[in-house]
Amino acid sequence: MSELTQIQVDEIKRRAKNVKIKKYVFKYVVSAVRWLFILGMCFVILYPLFSQLSLSFMTSDDMYDATVKYIPKQIIFGNYQTAWMKLGGFQTFSNTFLLTFSTSILQVATATLVGYGLARFRFKGGKILFFLVILALLLPPDLLFTHRYSMFRSLDQINDSPLSMLCFAATCTGLKCSLYIFLMRQFFRGMPKELEEAAYVDGAGPAKTFVSIMLPGAVSMMVTVFLFSFVWQWLDSSYTTVFMREVNLISTKIGSLDSTVGTGITSSVDLNISLIKNAAIMMIIAPLIVLYVFTQRFFVESISRSGLVG
Amino acid sequence: MATNTNQLTPKNIRRRKRSLESKQKKYGYIFTSPFIVGAIIFILIPLVYSVIYSFHKVELSPEVGKGLICVDGSFGLDNYNEIFNVDPNFRKQILASLGDMAINVPVVVIFSFFMASVLNTKFMGRGFARSVMFLPVIISSGVIISLTQNDLAAQLIGAGDRFASTADSSFEITGAFEMMLMQMDLPVRLIEFLIGAVGRISEITTMGAVSIVIFLAGLQSISPSIYEASYIEGATKWEVFWKISLPMVSPLILLSVVYTVVDSFTSNVNAVIRNIHQTIIGGTYDVGAAMAVSYSLIILAILGIVFAVLSKVVFYQD
Structure with missing residues (x-):
């Protein structure tokens, strides 16, 4: 091998440097494009929220004022007061909270039990049960409403009683319940079997193993299911408008936002209603966003461990 | 002994x-x-009864404390005749929701897979971006949708704004996009499809939120050693994507497609579901049951087709 001259060495160094620069430039371009894309997507998602927030503080005068863009001239809470009154005030929100909280707790509990049973035990009819879970996931809920309504009407527990909703939650056949069973089943299937086998060898029965070994490991998934369940039940109108239509709930009172209060030119009345609606949206989703902020740590964790594959 | x-x-x-x-x-x-x-009580029995109700004339018993009663004992297809031949809306709504599904599902699945791949890479603020991507489930579902539809104030405040997604301003952006596509001599159908997808970007992010989560879970469950091995063998990122990431998450593509199809068919934004719901609330339980039964059969048929086609392409590791 011949000796390299100084010129050749310099040439090689220069080329290496070029490659390095190219690599760097490429890396930064890629990350810049990625940032731009993600910022864009975040904007698409957050913009409506932002505009609703700013609208909820405006008066109709602000809307016609060309100098007002997103920050109103004067921050008023009138829209919130009107929306609060139209929705039925504290009673509506406390009713909705009680209903949502109790059904969510029941749903998490039963979905965890059923999901564990389907994931770990072999028994006759287990496959049929899982098939039913999937079937309930695929069918539109209204298919089952006619007879369910009839059943609870013959028990005289309809329209003003939460019994029907609690029964659905306790048997895990309510709103999107089969999705929660499915998630829990997949999660438990992803957990190592050795844990339970060790517990069995040490003499614990299935019930004790479940409570002391499996449950602590499943907390993140349970919180995730609770989040799903709470959010969807809070915003749901399909079940409540059939089974609890005479109870003051957010979903049953939402129509009253359209009713007009006072008199005025029609267009400004429409505009006022629209502003009140924006305030109502803010009031309805505020608890959900708070809940999401607190639970999203568990949410992200359970995603990475959910073992949805397989 | x-x-x-x-x-x-x-x-x-x-x-x-x-x-x-x-x-x-x-x-x-x-x-x-x-x-x-x-x-047994809340799925199988109501299912059987729904089918029975759909073939009979059924009314709510006038007495309090009684359920539905059959007015006319005879078995007949009157309710089906009513929804398919008399009702002017039902058939149209079904066709429209099938069309929506055919357009939305591929876009949503591809978008959410792409989004999940991006969110799976390392960058600053990843946690924040991940939380924001799931936010549409909270801020645009259920009753919120009915509140935000045709919101007059939101249209006013967005008008003339450069970014807002109102008809006015989005027309400028998509208009330029459309011009560009027209000059590329692409088929008109394809152009309409792309324009539609751009116009519905916020709807797509909403529908894709759960799919993003599904894909993210799948991508994270791929063992890093497979990637290491292939990089040592000299594979490029492009090859790794097509030969490793995609086959490994393909069962989840099936799951995501099924979820998106079901979601687009059974969410309460869907016009057919709204119609069925209004019919049942309105008190015509027999017609509502007939609608629900026929719509469910259509959903199951579509899902069967989707499943049969996709399960041939899906790759299972074990």
């Missing part, structure tokens, strides 16, 4: 196995008992 039960004779092993099996069975039934009860 040891007692017979402690010795591992074949007979004892069999007995022990059998007892373990019966124990397994017992606990299987115990754990799933809430759903067994629910499946």
